[in-house]
Amino acid sequence: MTSLSSKNGAGMIEFRGVNKWFGQLNVLRDITLSVEPREVVVVCGPSGSGKSTLIRCINGLETIRDGDLTVDGQRLGDPATNMTRLRTEIGFVFQSFNLYPHKTALENVTLAPIHVRKIPRTEAEKAGRELLAKVGLADKVDAYPAQLSGGQQQRVAIARCLGMRPKIMLFDEPTSALDPEMISEVLDVMVAVAEEGMTMMVVTHEMGFARKVAQRVVFMDAGAIVESGTPDEFFSNPKTDRSRAFLSKILRH
Amino acid sequence: MLENFSFRTIVEYLPLFGQGLVTTVWLSVLSFAGALAVGIVLAAMNLQRGRLFRVPAKAYIDAVRATPLLAQLYFLYFGLPRLGFVLPELIVGILALSLNSGAYVAEIIRAGILSIPRGQVEAGVASGMTYVQRMRLVILPQAFKVTIPPLLGQAIVLVKDSALLSLISVAELTRAGQLLASDRFMPAEGFITIAAFYLLLYYGLKGLAALSGRWLGLAGART
Numbered sequence: 001m002t003s004l005s006s007k008n009g010a011g012m013i014e015f016r017g018v019n020k021w022f023g024q025l026n027v028l029r030d031i032t033l034s035v036e037p038r039e040v041v042v043v044c045g046p047s048g049s050g051k052s053t054l055i056r057c058i059n060g061l062e063t064i065r066d067g068d069l070t071v072d073g074q075r076l077g078d079p080a081t082n083m084t085r086l087r088t089e090i091g092f093v094f095q096s097f098n099l100y101p102h103k104t105a106l107e108n109v110t111l112a113p114i115h116v117r118k119i120p121r122t123e124a125e126k127a128g129r130e131l132l133a134k135v136g137l138a139d140k141v142d143a144y145p146a147q148l149s150g151g152q153q154q155r156v157a158i159a160r161c162l163g164m165r166p167k168i169m170l171f172d173e174p175t176s177a178l179d180p181e182m183i184s185e186v187l188d189v190m191v192a193v194a195e196e197g198m199t200m201m202v203v204t205h206e207m208g209f210a211r212k213v214a215q216r217v218v219f220m221d222a223g224a225i226v227e228s229g230t231p232d233e234f235f236s237n238p239k240t241d242r243s244r245a246f247l248s249k250i251l252r253h
Numbered sequence: 254m255l256e257n258f259s260f261r262t263i264v265e266y267l268p269l270f271g272q273g274l275v276t277t278v279w280l281s282v283l284s285f286a287g288a289l290a291v292g293i294v295l296a297a298m299n300l301q302r303g304r305l306f307r308v309p310a311k312a313y314i315d316a317v318r319a320t321p322l323l324a325q326l327y328f329l330y331f332g333l334p335r336l337g338f339v340l341p342e343l344i345v346g347i348l349a350l351s352l353n354s355g356a357y358v359a360e361i362i363r364a365g366i367l368s369i370p371r372g373q374v375e376a377g378v379a380s381g382m383t384y385v386q387r388m389r390l391v392i393l394p395q396a397f398k399v400t401i402p403p404l405l406g407q408a409i410v411l412v413k414d415s416a417l418l419s420l421i422s423v424a425e426l427t428r429a430g431q432l433l434a435s436d437r438f439m440p441a442e443g444f445i446t447i448a449a450f451y452l453l454l455y456y457g458l459k460g461l462a463a464l465s466g467r468w469l470g471l472a473g474a475r476t
Contacts, residue, residue, distance in 0.1 A: 059379055088381035098372035102394050111390060112380035164380060 012037045012168060012199045013058055018067035020053065020223075027053050029224040031067070037167075040200045042210040042231070045220035046246055051203040054220065055170045058201070059090045072167055088116055091161025095173040097153040099145040105132060105156045106141040109163045117164060124163070131159040135189045151182025158189050169193060171202040205250050207235065219243045263442050266433050273429030274450050280343065280425060281412045284350035288411065289404075291355025296362035310359070317356035322414055325349055330421045346418035354411045361407060365400035366392060398469045405462040412454050426450055 011034035020028035027050045035041050043051045056062040058071055060083050069076045074086055099108050109128040113119045119127075132141050135155040145153050154174055161169060171190065175183040187209050194200055194213040202209070210217050210231045217234040219227040221242045227234065235251075238244045263270075298310035317325070326349045330342065340348070369392050377387035419427040426447050433443035 061375055061378065084381050084383055087379060090379070092375075092379035094372060094376065094379075096372055098370075098376040100373065100376065100391055100395075102398070112382065115386055115390060116381045160380070 011035050012039070012072060013201065014068070014070040015054075016068040016070075018057070018064050018069055020057065020062065020064050025223075027223050028057070028064070029222070031225060033218065033225060033228075035199060035201060037199050038197045039216065040194045040198075040202065040214045041216045041218055042214040043201060043203045043218045043220060044205055044207075044210070044246070044250075045226075049220040050223040051220050052172050055092075055172055055201050055203055058168070058170055059087050059092055061092070088112075088164055089167045091158075091164060091166040091169040093154070093157050093161060093169070093171045093174045095176050097145070097150070097157045097177070099153055099157055099160070101145050104142050104144055105137060105148070105159075108145070108156055109160045112160070113163045128159070128163055131162050132156070134162075134192075135159045136185065149182060150178045151185045154178065154182075154186045155189050158186070158193070162193070166198075168199045168201075171200065171204065173203050173205075175204065175206060207231075207251065211235065219246065221246075259439060259442055262433070262437055262439055263446050266429070266443075266446075269429045269432065270426070270446055270450060273424060273426035273447070274454075276424055277412065277415055277426040277450075278454070280347055280350075280418070280423070281408070281415050284347050284354065284415065285408050285411055287347060287351025288354035288358045288407070291351055292358025292362055295355060295359035296366070299359060299363050300366060314356045314359055317353055322349070322353050323417055323420070325353055326417055326421065342418075342421045342423050346415070346421060346423045350411055350415060350418075353414070354407060357407050357410075358404065361400050361403045362396070364403075365396035368399050369395050401465050401469060402462055405458055405465070409455055409458050412458070413451065416451075 013033075013035040015031045015033040018028055018031040019026065029050075031054065033041075043054060045051050053062055057064050057069060057076070060076060063077065071086060072089055074081045076083070076086075099105075100111065103111060106125065106128050109131055110121070110124040113124040113127070114121055117124075129138070129141055132138060135158055137152060137155055137159070140148060140152060140156075143152075145156070148156065158174075174190065175186050178186065183206070187206060190200075190202070190209065191213050202214070204210070214231050216228060217231050218225055219234065219238075219240075219242075227238065227240050227243045229239075234243070235247065238247055295310045295314060298306035299314070301307050326346070329340075329345045329349050333340065333345070373391055373395065374387060377391045382390065415425060416427040418425055419431055422428065430443035430447035433446070434440040
């Protein structure tokens with residue numbers, strides 16, 4: 001988290017006129033968005049609005065059709081961009097955790113650092129134990145994912161990303177698959193990561209989290225960014241009918 | 254009825270059956286090793302996106318699965334020499350079993366790899382692993398566990414299929430039964446004895462399957 005290279009004032013993540021189709025469906029429509037280093041951006045919107053697709057494009061899990069997407073100064077789709085290399089700088093937390101079931105919590109955290117980053121095993125294990133302690137799982141280093149609750153698995157998944165010392169962390173509905181009582185333990189970890197100055201994009205409907213750490217909330221509908229503003233602006237004074245309707249649904253209870 | 258059944262002759266022929274059993278075991282082991290090699294290559298070809306490798310692999314697997322093993326064996330034994338390749342019958346036998354079983358093994362391996370959830374691939378991709386790293390560290394170790402039980406099932410089939418090699422005069426277990434049947438006109442004694450030995454082999458492999466199942470159950474169960 002030292003080199004926050006921001007060339008020519010460009011953001012850490014820069015979408016410029018990005019479009020994407022799934023067959024006939026225009027899943028991303030003319031997306032223009034810039035995320036600054038150390039900024040935390042929450043992306044929300046109704047199901048199928050393209051939120052997940054948006055962040056999956058950033059590490060190349062999805063490819064874009066046209067427009068420009070630049071991450072950490074490197075243009076995606078450019079032959080000069082080493083995608084595998086770039087991905088080591090981007091942590092991705094999945095809704096369904098996707099921990100490696102045949103590896104222990106510690107092995108999950110150290111696998112990529114050892115084999116991709118080429119960090120010596122002892123060093124990676126030391127760092128891995130520290131990270132697991134940081135997410136409150138010091139006593140679970142040797143547990144297999146199947147022996148952990150959903151909340152614990154997701155915390156291991158976050159530690160797994162942090163083990164790569166990424167510049168950017170992306171979260172794809174990290175708490176949607178969790179039982180209610182486990183959500184806060186994961187959000188607490190995410191708040192701690194945000195407070196350390198990580199550049200983050202978080203797809204979530206956890207508005208408490210957005211208020212607490214996000215500098216900006218982006219609201220998407222039908223593949224387009226409909227509204228974008230600070231959490232306070234967005235929650236107290238939504239500008240569009242679509243965002244008002246959305247907020248009335250998720251904030252009712 | 255049983256007064257005609259000669260246990261004494263069976264005992265007399267036991268050394269012959271013993272030799273046949275040993276031959277069946279080691280040629281099955283070699284053939285299964287060959288089948289694994291053929292299967293791994295075919296499965297890898299079949300999983301490629303490009304047609305260059307996928308189409309020949311699929312064609313081979315279909316051809317093997319659509320034709321009788323006996324026809325394949327006869328082609329290799331009688332057909333190949335006419336084309337200029339003369340091989341000892343034992344080699345022909347092992348080759349036939351390897352090539353035949355390899356097609357089935359390929360499908361078992363492919364199914365095992367495809368059974369690993371997409372999210373596992375994505376987790377590997379997202380952490381910057383290359384294709385080879387993903388396969389080696391994430392996909393294959395998990396697929397391996399899923400494929401062990403069906404692979405042992407295929408091994409059982411292979412052991413029974415090896416009986417066909419008696420037809421090209423490989424001195425394996427079934428051949429021993431045939432000899433007793435034809436030398437002494439005692440087909441009941443000959444074939445019931447080999448049946449007992451095959452049953453023995455079957456239970457051996459089944460025990461191995463159970464053991465491996467227990468071993469695999471220890472670690473890495475998926476939620």
